[in-house]
Amino acid sequence: MNIRNTSCCIFACCLAWLAVPANAQPDLGIPHLRKQGAATQLIVDGKPFVALGGEFEPDTATSLENLRPIWPTLVKMNVNFVSPVALWEMVEPEEGKYDFTLIDGIIQEARRNNLRIGLVWFASFKNGLGAFAPLWVKKDFQRFPRAQPRGRTSMEIFSVIEGYGDATRDADARAFAALMRHIKEVDGREHTVIMVQVENEVGVLGDSRDRSPAADKAFMGPVPKELMDYLQKHKETLAPELRELWAANGFKTAGTWEQVFGPGKPDDVVTERPLKEGESQTEWRKLHWPVDEIFMAWNYARYLGKIVERGKAEYPIPMYVNAWLQQPNLPWPGKYPSGGPVPQVHDVWRAGAPSIDVFGPDNYVSQFGEVSQRFMRNGNPLLIAEANGGERGAAQALYAAGQGAIGFSVYGIEYNLLWQDAANELGRAYKSIAQIMPLMADHQGKEGEMAGVLLEGNEPEKVRLGDYTLTVKFAADRRIDGAPPRPAARRAGLLFVLTAPDEFYVAINSQTELAVTFTPNTPGPPLVGVGPIEEGSFVDGRWVQGRHLDHRAIASETCVYCQPALLVPAEYYFQAAHSEHTILRVKLYRFQ
Numbered sequence: 001m002n003i004r005n006t007s008c009c010i011f012a013c014c015l016a017w018l019a020v021p022a023n024a025q026p027d028l029g030i031p032h033l034r035k036q037g038a039a040t041q042l043i044v045d046g047k048p049f050v051a052l053g054g055e056f057e058p059d060t061a062t063s064l065e066n067l068r069p070i071w072p073t074l075v076k077m078n079v080n081f082v083s084p085v086a087l088w089e090m091v092e093p094e095e096g097k098y099d100f101t102l103i104d105g106i107i108q109e110a111r112r113n114n115l116r117i118g119l120v121w122f123a124s125f126k127n128g129l130g131a132f133a134p135l136w137v138k139k140d141f142q143r144f145p146r147a148q149p150r151g152r153t154s155m156e157i158f159s160v161i162e163g164y165g166d167a168t169r170d171a172d173a174r175a176f177a178a179l180m181r182h183i184k185e186v187d188g189r190e191h192t193v194i195m196v197q198v199e200n201e202v203g204v205l206g207d208s209r210d211r212s213p214a215a216d217k218a219f220m221g222p223v224p225k226e227l228m229d230y231l232q233k234h235k236e237t238l239a240p241e242l243r244e245l246w247a248a249n250g251f252k253t254a255g256t257w258e259q260v261f262g263p264g265k266p267d268d269v270v271t272e273r274p275l276k277e278g279e280s281q282t283e284w285r286k287l288h289w290p291v292d293e294i295f296m297a298w299n300y301a302r303y304l305g306k307i308v309e310r311g312k313a314e315y316p317i318p319m320y321v322n323a324w325l326q327q328p329n330l331p332w333p334g335k336y337p338s339g340g341p342v343p344q345v346h347d348v349w350r351a352g353a354p355s356i357d358v359f360g361p362d363n364y365v366s367q368f369g370e371v372s373q374r375f376m377r378n379g380n381p382l383l384i385a386e387a388n389g390g391e392r393g394a395a396q397a398l399y400a401a402g403q404g405a406i407g408f409s410v411y412g413i414e415y416n417l418l419w420q421d422a423a424n425e426l427g428r429a430y431k432s433i434a435q436i437m438p439l440m441a442d443h444q445g446k447e448g449e450m451a452g453v454l455l456e457g458n459e460p461e462k463v464r465l466g467d468y469t470l471t472v473k474f475a476a477d478r479r480i481d482g483a484p485p486r487p488a489a490r491r492a493g494l495l496f497v498l499t500a501p502d503e504f505y506v507a508i509n510s511q512t513e514l515a516v517t518f519t520p521n522t523p524g525p526p527l528v529g530v531g532p533i534e535e536g537s538f539v540d541g542r543w544v545q546g547r548h549l550d551h552r553a554i555a556s557e558t559c560v561y562c563q564p565a566l567l568v569p570a571e572y573y574f575q576a577a578h579s580e581h582t583i584l585r586v587k588l589y590r591f592q
Contacts, residue, residue: 203337402452
């Protein structure tokens, strides 16, 4: 290089440096997932972030004018994250011609309101159907073929069978890649968009699998080697439902789908019945386990995996898929989307689509805790893709945060305050989680240092926190004679973070008193007492104390302030604060 060229380079570098605003923040890297101990954290601008918000109804976010009055409501609800939809038919109304005007406007409005975005790509599939594919795709059913159920020629579901539905997949992937390329261009430094949900609730409805000639041929053929290699490599850690099914057929390492996974259940055996009293979901699910679901899971995984790969090649932020769950009265594939990423086929999805970061449940079922635990198996980060709002959602959000969730999203968030939650219980829970988030970041993934409890009935829940086991239940109604009765307890959520061996913070959502019993797990004095209880808030990361609370201890539900000898073990009452403060700090001690 000659001296003149060197001088030009130095001059150009100086100009580039001068062009950077003086107050510009350094780029701390694009949003990504990071392991900490047993947990997975979502990292945004260099810090762990828990997404607390919700998803708009699809039509809400198709007009900037329609969204304008909604942003202040979201701020009032203490959300930090919102999920608007990106509709393929609006992004690519004509093949090869893209329009990102709406997406750009939403990103700008989110920035003005200090919100992050988890964009939802509604393209080939929304609720299993091809509702939001462009008209030029829908009309060309030769190029973009449909799935075929038993007894019908077609349905409004695009086929995902490899070698048959490839044109649809590739068109979707091209549009998604263009979208991600554009997001990188307009948001690659600001990081307003931190995640993307790819498609929505995929799977075949109306039948357990696609029965087009191409699908039948693939189903009668061998299980792909890639899937069999994965199953053999991960044999000891597979989802128990899948491993049990494979074991029942002799752990075959090759063969057709039915040879490897069995013939499934004939139609006359699959009866429409709800979950029986005392029957676990695992036992009940065994009645409805056709091989068809595994076959469709592989094909959907391959289809979505290719789309995600194309998008990540442009801008590799975290990408997830959501699952429409089995329902107690609709437990068999086809009544819920067959082939979607439900827990029993997570391993099939991992084998077919390793580029997908997270499988997230649309968790509206009454077994919220059980479903959440099943989605956390084998290191899948907990991301509640859709949930109820209101008081129910507030309790579940606290529980999910305590389980280390990277996000909790209420569907139809724009209507929550209007229809479900006049008291803004969800907003109070979000406020608590947001305040305690820095503490959570330090303790996630470390055994016994963080926990979530969800009470949805009269049965107590136990949780390990450091050197103690906590038993949490609804307290008995100890009202004074003549006082109005309390409303019946419905549910409660608690988020615990242990910050010292005998100190923890707890955020609570419950308008009814909760009885908590502490049992030591280590040698020493056998009894546990509660010292100071403070209510307070974190302001800019600093604890601001509110009231110093009374901490009543009882030995039974009828004896208040009993003799010390009777306190074996003692129950202590906790309740959500009725002030601006939303968190309790509690200190424990041991005695005998």
